[in-house]
Amino acid sequence: MIDLRKHLLSTTVVVGLAALVPAALPAAALAQDTSSTSQDDKDKDKAADQVEEVVVVGSRIRTDNYNAPSPVQVITRDEATLAGFTSTTSLLQGTAVTGGTAQINNAYGGYVVNGGPGANTLSLRGLGATRTLVLLNGRRVAPAGSRGSVGSADLNVLPTAMIERIEILKDGASSIYGSDAIAGVVNIVTDKGVDGVTVAGQYNFTNDANGGGDENRFSIVAGTHGDRWHIAGSAERYVREELSLGDRAFTSCPTDSYADGSDYIDPNTGLSKCFSLNSGGVTINTIGTSTIAGVGATNAVGTSFNRWRPNSAVTTGLVGFEGVGNSATNTSVRTTYDPDMLNTSLITPVDVTTGYLEGSYDLHALGNAQVYGEVLVNQRQSSSTDYRQLVLDYAKGSPLIPSNLAGSTYASSSQGLNPGSAVGVRAFIGFGNTESQQRVDFAKELAGIRGDLFLPDWHYDAYVSYTRSKSIYTTEQFLTDRLQKSLNVVKNADGSFSCVSTDANCVAAPYLTSAVIGGDLPQAWVNYVKQDVTGTTIYDETVASIGFDGPLFTLPAGQVMAYVGAEYRKSSIDDTPGIDSQTGNTWNYSTSAITRGSDSVTELFGEVEVPILADLPFAKALTFTGSARWTDYESYGDDSTYKLGLVYQPFEFLTFRGSYGTSYRAPALFEQFVGATSGYVSSSNDPCNNYGDVGTDAIVAANCASEGLATTFTQTSSVAVITSGGVDNNLSAETSDNLTVGLILQPKLPDGWGKLSLAADYYEIQIDNGVSRIGYGSILSLCYSSAAAEFSADNGYCALIDRNASTGALTVHDSYVNVATDVVHGIDYTVRYTNEFGPGRAIFNLGVTQMTERYSTLFADDPVLDEVGTIGTPEFSANFDAAYAFDKWTVHYGIEWIDAMGYDQYYLKNYGYTLASLGYDAEVSDYYLHNASVQYASDGWTATAGMRNLFNEEPPTLSAGIVSRVGNAPLYSGYDYVGRTFFINLSKSF
Template identity: 70%
Template sequence: MIDFKKHLLGTTVVVGLAFLSAPAWAQTQTGASASGDKADDDAAAVEEVVVVGSRLRRDNYNSASPVQVVTREDATLAGFASTTEVLQSTAITQGTSQINNAYGGYVTNGGPGANTLSLRGLGATRTLVLLNGRRVAPAGSRGSVGSADLNVLPSAMIERIEVLKDGASSLYGSDAVAGVVNIVTRNDLDGVTVEGQFNAPMDADGAGQQKRYSIVGGTHGDRWNLSGSAEYYQRDELTLGDRDFTRCPTDNYLDGSDYIDPLTGKSKCYSLNAGGVTINTIGTSYMTGVAADGTTATRFNRWRPNSAVTTGLVGFEGVGGTGTNTSVRDTYDADMLNESLISPVEVATVYLQGSYDLHALGNAEVYGEFLYNQRKSSQTDYRQLVLDYAVGSPLIPDNLSSSVFSASDLGLNLGQAVGVRAFIGYGNTTSTQQVDFTKTVGGIRGDFTPLAGWRYDVSASYTRSDSVYTSEQFLIDRLQNSLDVVANSDGTFSCAGGAEGCVAAPALNSQTLAGELPADWLGYVMTDVTGRTLYDEAVLSASIDGPLFTLPAGEVAVFLGAEYREMSIEDIPGIDMQTSNVYNYSTSAITRGDDSVWEVFGEVEVPLLRDMRFAQNLTLSASGRYTDYESYGDDTTYKVGLVYQPVDFLTFRGSYGTSYRAPALFEQFVGATSGYLSSSYDPCNSYGDDGTDARVAANCASEGLAGTFQQTSSVAVVTSGGAENGLEAETSTNLTVGLILQPKLPDSWGELSFAVDYYEIEVDNGVDRIGASSILNLCYASANADFAAGNGYCSLIDRDASSNGLTVYDSYVNVATDVVKGIDYTLRYRKPVGVGTALVNLGVTQMTERYSTLFADDPIYDEVGTIGTPEFTATADFSYAWDQWRVHYGLEWIDGMGYDTYYQKYYGYTLESLGYDAEVGAYLTQNVSVRYEADDWAVTVGVRNLTNQTGDEVSAGVVNMVGNVPLYSGYDYVGRTAFINLSKSF
């Protein structure tokens, strides 16, 4: 909890290197302030404060764990328009991947539009976010809500951000495995400040702009104070068509080859290999016909309209079949460029905090906080519509009446065989979310009069996230009704089944294939499907802290606390989602569950030596927690730390502890949710080829599949919670060892500080899903007798007897081990120069080891250096301040990444040898700004991503991509952006 007695500037709490992994220096060191004198004056006003990483009040701060502090002013100078951007920047995350607004088309925890934070690359559920020392409950949509959504934070009220990159479950409870982020709000405000910020991308024709407007104010009396803020943030959509690098994905092979579209003579944007869909095409049984330019085959099972063709299949040219390059097919539609690259959002936030002195109960004060946040987000997608016309349907033209695409019903034909499959480019659809988040806190704190110097704090809070989410969907039953037609005498068609309101599907012709679909039919087969997600959390906590006794080296301080927390989740998808009535889209069952936990915990700090030769300071700290969850039972965690300062300029520090993470509610109770993998994941594809594992071949043959079998349907993946399978909490250990150098330099040389910290975190019995591809491979490679009996992993797989389609059931289980190790280096140098002060902050993180295994006997494949897991990242901040001016220059650097070294080490070959470009070079972005601050107003102007860097391209098929650039949160897809921030106080 955060305990202030006087107004506190964040830059004077610790010397947090702005946007760097800063160590916690001694209190007498100053931060990134414009004036050293001003910082010293503010430091003198500090009495006692609690900083993340400890629950003890101190008038100085020497932590056994590294703590980073980001100040409000430095966030403004770097041009960040929201707290989300600050927290997801390379400086905080060390380049590891984050869920941000470039993931709108992917299934992510928290649902589309949610932004989460993952420290050390261990995932958002292993990072704890606090607001003024109290948990920020999860928020979002759909069933997998399990982490704090950074959108809910009150950006206008934030004074500083404290980041503990060390496990701390013994201090903060579940989820604090990789670290803790504490958001500290401004306190003791007097007056009103109006602020506005505008960020304008300079290379996107006005798209992707960001705007933030806020008003912050406060007042106080002799016994009370009240402050708060109201703000509005808007980010406009940035589409694939708004940026050059996303307009035309290519194969991008090392030999320079790319498929050239015979129709245009140019590179074929959205080729099949680059992830495009097939449109304006039909699928039939094999027929002889005229070949399209680009193929020399004579028999085809894929065709596109061509009115000039008068022989063979009249009106169509062949684009797929034996000996045909499938990239001949039409895969590009201009509507694809309307897809969201960065999805739009509007966020409105109101925050209030206040206190009142009772002059009773030990000089107690009652206090309260209220946070209301509303997020409105949306995503634009591109949809392919696949219609199956049944054999004998009057909607099929006469020259295709003999075709039999599939002898089985593929889902839309009420048991009839499929004559022709139509691949139609429908166009764009939109998904929307509105999330209303409310958090209320009330408490009382004061002196515990029976014990001198002791204080107590009792509080209660209640949080609710209420989300409504909607998506445009084709409904299966209505598509089935509309495709079952009879011909009328006037050449029109009517629905045969007589379903109410039914509109007959359009006839199969070139207009239909081109996506020119009748409005009345679309109005019948499409609808908005809406679901609702509720997440509630109630917390009751009490604590007491103070000096226990005095040793020669100082007071032994103790903190004791207890907390009760209960949580519940309820996600009710739209009824058509629940009943699997949405076509070619994921489906979801109801998610409903709750959990509760009792905890008692404590911390002690013991000063062992002080002001002795070779022992200026030796302090031991320890903390422990007992936890009892309703869901999985009880557990204990602990942490011990040591700070040793042999001489004034050198400090050693270290800590070792255990952490745990209780499974999130969605991991326990998420309703069965379906998704899809490519048909290529079926292990039985072409299993008769040489080189196929003998057991795989035998198992595939036992299912009656031919050696040349090719899967034509996507692999359905059903995810469900693990509560019924006895899901348990995961445990972890964490070690941090470091040193701080602060040599005493001559005054004219300035001030220098350097720190280096080694860290390692190991998570055991981790909560994870085995993964559909792993289940498939493990099942089909199992002993033939086990396969036949459906034992082990094979019990998680169903193959449809008629269509041969696969369904994999992949629930949450305790299987994984995650390990991350690395070194943080930080340097700070400050020196008076001329009329002002120069300040340099530098931070480098080296990840030395990162791997995950599913089972104890799995081989270890170190992922360091692969895309999304850089070995080195660095940030630097240079500023010069004089009078009322401050000039700033910042850098964010990410080391080159790729897969050639990884594949050579573990598989004996490189992707380069196969013709793929799987490497990206180092990535550097720069930001510059200047700030002028008068008595009651300030202005900051600058540019982010000065050189307009977007990231290097890789070949299609290497990783998920945006254009040909890896989908990776460390890259700035918006590009060069000018910004201005104005504030005025009254």
């Protein structure tokens, strides 16, 4: 007999659906060999139908049936094997769990994300990872990662090999678990019954001829026990190879892809230009000068230019150069592609090693007490490859400038790399690839004691834990001070150059030649100006918790159960970026200050379950649940939350359930204390750019004039945006309301027709007082559109803006504040059918998530712009699984579906026009991923083989300028960038 509870408990199984009737879930989940009718088999089936006393996520009360008022989704480790997943991350970020909403995965290596590059996080309901709580055996998993914005659990730290099941509560539960449990809770449950040794390995390899993105995992799980003790643990290593842009067709030639055919046509190919400035390219192999008369390149307009590309065939005008830029020339004429761009990471490589150990010992004292402990250690080594443009400023009058360019003045003395000197020529050089690396060491130790109280059937459980995450992160950077020293040179008698600086290691910058402009740079000089910049992040968390549970009294319908507890948590963050990053010595790169701070919380909480009616006409069961929590944070003070739930079963085949509660999220440490981090956005964001032009808002024009700016003022500097923590803004906790109502239908079918279960759950979540940054665009708009009487550097949003009196340069301060409101509504549908066919049993599961409303606003008077159906927020997503088990074989087939998405209807509804009318392809079609596998199990060993992305479905494409893209496809976790993948998993138990 094959136990499908372990092999085929689909991601679409809802505990509240199938297990409100205690025998329903086991009976539906069992398959048996119909050729065997021995009494032993019958006894096994009977035993399997007995539901043991358990605690399921969403409640701390032990119970003998699953009467949860909130839907809980269960996934088993064996199911992940059948679906071809190699890691907990890939399983949890699948559409069945997330409802198709975007997740932070390893396609974000080149982006600034919370937790730093390589971090994998989970966001339920699309509300962000900081609003989803991750537990390990019912206890918090502390944040881990690199850089200053560490605030969520990194899924990389989880002990995949030891996982028995994963429980997902898609409902707010702050009254039960505390802060962060707004959108839901994920509980990772390890296998407590390990006895023996199991060795397993899995290899996933791509079908694409270019390779890339292969994965492998090897693990050992072992356990043993004695009369009073047990011990079990695992060791595993997971490795994923890099997948680069050049490895896949849809990323090797990104184009603008405008629907009206207006892409820039490359004269060299006659096709749309790959890596234009709109589609991932960057200006390279070019110099900037003052306007000079000369010969234009193909497709360049006019006879005078301020951007040039080397061309030895040009013998008139600016000899050796052709013009590629002026106010009349399309910027795509410039060189924007270098083959090294194809080395950029599409999916970053990672090497994860994890060890886990748990054990217990029966004291035979203190109420039959058992002491227990857990140790989790993890190391993640990850990296990402990027492409880097090097902007090199040659000072006016520098001997490094050729004579035919000596008269050029590109920028004033306040700009560029040469303090006090005007920029004569600016070289835009394609340097090539640089790499960032992260190493994160994570360790959690826990010790506890649990036993029986002196009160009948009451229990206690107390534990303390300490978690520490330490990351060392390194990036390759050009150092500003070294560039400045190397550019300040004198010419020697032999024609060589020497640094004026007394720095004995200084290497003179190269003389400006066509080769240098093209990226051929002296290695000695590169070694001097390019250095590793290394920072360190440490995150600590200490928890002490105690809880008591048991019956209060007995009602006619059953016992009233209760749980009371208290918890203390203290966490701290200390991110120390490299000194060059702190001091702004990284050329054309963001700067970061130290992030350092701590917070603590004391909490008291309780929960009660009251059976009101049972086994009565029209009331098979009616059960009330309630929970409450009082919280006192050092950072924002005290607060309280509650949750009320009701389960009503009028008939055995019909159940109604619902819950309403409040939740909160205390500001994450990085939101309070993140050090000032600077970045830059385009100068075009300055509201005063050419504000004298026709069409400029009169209020904006008047405010710009009041700053002494001319009507023809043009911003020549990028707008600096400084992000910092909100501790000085008295951040308070986010608050939210959560409503869930649903029904479960389990009709009794005629004999031989199998078993059918259906469920539908409607949910509403509204988050108020949300912690967010206003955004530089909103700050600038709100300041410059304010009335003249309010327009002041010390007033309102204008207090967040600094304008340099001499240069007009802008700096915007964008700190974390309590302003946002987030709303999401939707419906989860679940269908499950099982029946015996032929020699085995089949199970079919369908889970559908419909998002009916999703919007975010910063201010109370902001318009509501519903995001449902836009990229990353599909209206529908679904997951279907079918499995058939017979004898020693299991055959599995799965389909993941993401609804079509786009922006045409969004723009039409909110702005009165579509992006299609402007020539953009802003829509992507439905996306399907198929997977299939077969498994054979016998005599302690199991072999599973199959394919993911069976039909090699590539991500859909759309135009540039709509959302962030990778190649021609949206940057979206729901799409498979690797392609068809074969997998094989072998395990042997001893």
